[in-house]
Amino acid sequence: MLSTAQMLEKYYLVDKLPNIWCAGCGDGAIAAALVRAVDELGIDKNSLTQVNGIGCSGRVGAYQDFDVIKGTHGRALAFATGIKLFKPELTVVAIMGDGDCGAIGGNHFIHAARRNIDLTALVINNRIYGMTGGQSSPTTPFGDRASTALTGSVERPFDLCQLAIGAGATYVARGTVYHIKQLQRLLKNAIAHKGFSFVEVVSQCPIYYGRYNDEASPAAMLRWQKESAVSVTAAQGLSPEELQGKIVIGEFVAKDEPEFVSEYQALIDRYGQEAAE
Amino acid sequence: MPDSVVTRKGQRLRILLTPRYCKGCGICVELCPAKVFGSEPATGKAYLAAVERCVDCGLCELWCPDYAISLEREANL
Amino acid sequence: MTTPRLLQGNEALVEGALAAGVRFFAGYPITPATEILELMARKLPRLGGKFIQMEDELGSMGAVIGASVAGAKAMTASSGPGISLKQENIGFAIIAEIPCVVVNVMRGGPSTGMPTLPSQMDVMQAKWGAHGDHPAIALAPWSVEECFTTAVRAVNLAERFRTPVTLLSDAEIAHMREVYAPPESVETIDRPRPNCPREEYVPYRPDERGIPAMADFGSGYRWHPDSNCHDEYGFPATNNHAVGDKLVRRLVGKVNDYAEEIHWLSEERLEDAEIVVFAFGSVARSASEAVDVARSQGIKAGLLRPISIWPFPDPAVAKVAARAKAILVAEGNLGQLLGEVQRVAAGRCPVAHFSRVDGLIPRPEQILARIKELA
Secondary structure (H helix, E strand, C coil), rough: CCCCCHHHHHHEEEHCCCCCCCCHHHHHHHHHHHHHHHHHHCCCCEEEEECCCCCCCHHHHHHHEEEEEEECCCCHHHHHHHHHHHCCEEEEEEEEHHHHHHHHCHHHHHHHHHCCCCEEEEEEEEECCCCCCCCCCCCCCCCHHHHHCCCCCCCCCCCHHHHHEEEEEEEEEECCCCCHHHHHHHHHHHHHHHCCCEEEEEEECCCHHHHHHCCCCCHHHHHHHHEEEHHHHHCCCCCCCCCCCCCEEEEECCCCCCCCCHHHHHHHHHHHHHHCC | CCCEEEEEEEEEEEEEEECCCCCCHHHHHHHHCCCCEECCCCCCEEEECCCCCCCCCCHHHHCCCCCCEEEEEECCC | CCCEEEEEEEHHHHHHHHHHHHHEEEEECCCCCHHHHHHHHHHHHHHHEEEECCCCCCHHHHHHHHHCCCCEEEEEEEHHHHHHHHCCCCCHHHHCCCCEEEEEECCCCCCCCCCCCCCCCHHHHHHHHCCCCCCCEEEEECCCCHHHHHHHHHHHHHHHHCCEEEEEHHHHHCCEEEEEEECCCCCCCCCCCCCCCHHCCCCEECCCCCEECCCCCCCCCCCCCCCCCCCCCCCEEEHHHHHHHHHHHHHHHHCCHHHHHCEEEECCCCCCCEEEEEEEEEEHHHHHHHHHHHCCCCCCCEEECEEEEEECCCCCCHHHHCCCCEEEEEECCCCCCCHHHHHCCCCCCEEEEEECCCCCCHHHHHHHHHHHHCC
């Protein structure tokens, strides 16, 4: 595995560091886990394309030496779809936040999953809108506080992994920043998987989510991730009540289904053959 | 920096800190299972308090969100 | 020349786009643009190109941008409601300088309005639809033949200027059928691509005409198109006043300083015209007829028809204003181009207006009556 110094030398625009994120934010560690996964897969950095959305997670690619398009809020998967369909030889990873993917980009999310297009969607879930100062998001737990829910959210949150499964994603996994080595493995599997891969990372926003919910220390938030985590296998033996407040981590789905870009290429080939005949 | 080098699992390991990147979030200080790191009182930035306690779990460099910790292994020393 | 065929406007537009090298289309069904979507679905895979019907209009504009950064000449098509949704990503394509073509087969009214009767109500949207100061290039065909030729030109201008180009059509133009023989091949322009070593590539450093070279994603240049105001390396510089100022001025200047390259006008009987009708698209068809009838009745009328609407043809209008007795702006909206003509005429001659906004194109007699009032 690459040391941080090696990783920075090989994959980072070091003159842009230090990064923009608040002290203790999970984004930097997740970005590094992604790069290490890409390196271990042996993917050439010229063929890894990253699409970022808007929000704190939208800055992941800014420090990295790949082709990176930082699109509009919620549209990362739409941009990614155009890139992958036109140039299937590229490995395309879209990085989004929970609001980016689960709210404003929700439609692109479920349809990319339905199509089973060969992309990896990495969602950094800090359960809040961080860049804009701590508003509630579609993954803010019921009762948790945010700047737009000062006495606690009265909305039910999304379980993004279940949403991905329901929409037909063929690889679905969840990790946390605390379980960083597992996260790297999940990202490797997701990128290697042919089809729509969805990885949710439960991350920490100490500055906004933490302050609003009395969990100010980044380390305390990582400990919470550790203590709340339950593996997919262990979760199968637990009742919904027992799973309340838990983070189920690991692989939920990994299956083969017809993949959109390949199916479209087959169509082109069929027409080509007909024309030749 | 000989004081940042330990031998673990049969190979030498150097813990390299880049203070310029460190934001003093405290993740390494609080979560290192061997309590290798301390926190500078003035800046909150991490420093190597007891490198000899390192058990080479590798987590500090993976967790550090700011790329301020690098674990350099024997081959690269 | 190919064999003359009876072609629909939308069909000719698709043929023009494909002839100019469009190999990616993303869209969403909407009348009266749907034939473009359906024809692209049928034709692109046969040319090795890619088509996708996206989940919504925002997504189709996003996919077009994605394909374009990957190297495609890419296009989408819609009508008013869909074009409104696309604005967010049209703005992205402007700031990140991603070439693409957006077809707007206009309909009347705000919102779903008059589905799907002809109108010219989106002229200003084609200029100011996206927020922020930005350049605009828009072309407007008036015939089946021009659906083909403006589509070719739109693709070429998008590549030349690295910016989205709008094609303004309407149901009248899109659905009419005329006999046309598309050329065997057309002149095409490709975006400037870098040929320097990667270390020397500065993705947003402009050439002497204000246009930076654009590398295809995956070609080894590794660059960062970004929605924020950015420096020459594509790195966000949102709090850097000088960088922001320079970028916005360059984006506008790279088009407006070269407007002459874009201006494309048709003149009918202008030589000695006293009453000049200024009209485009479907309305210009009636205006042309009105001018002919006026001439037969001894009125010195002429037609100035912009095929390129944006950047506005200031020099051509100024020339006419200097010697005409009056200019009559005839359009399918309540005065969107009237203001532009008045601005350029600057009091040198009276500027009158004729508009029809009931979902019908004006009859020639209606425009003729206004010409007679002014004569």
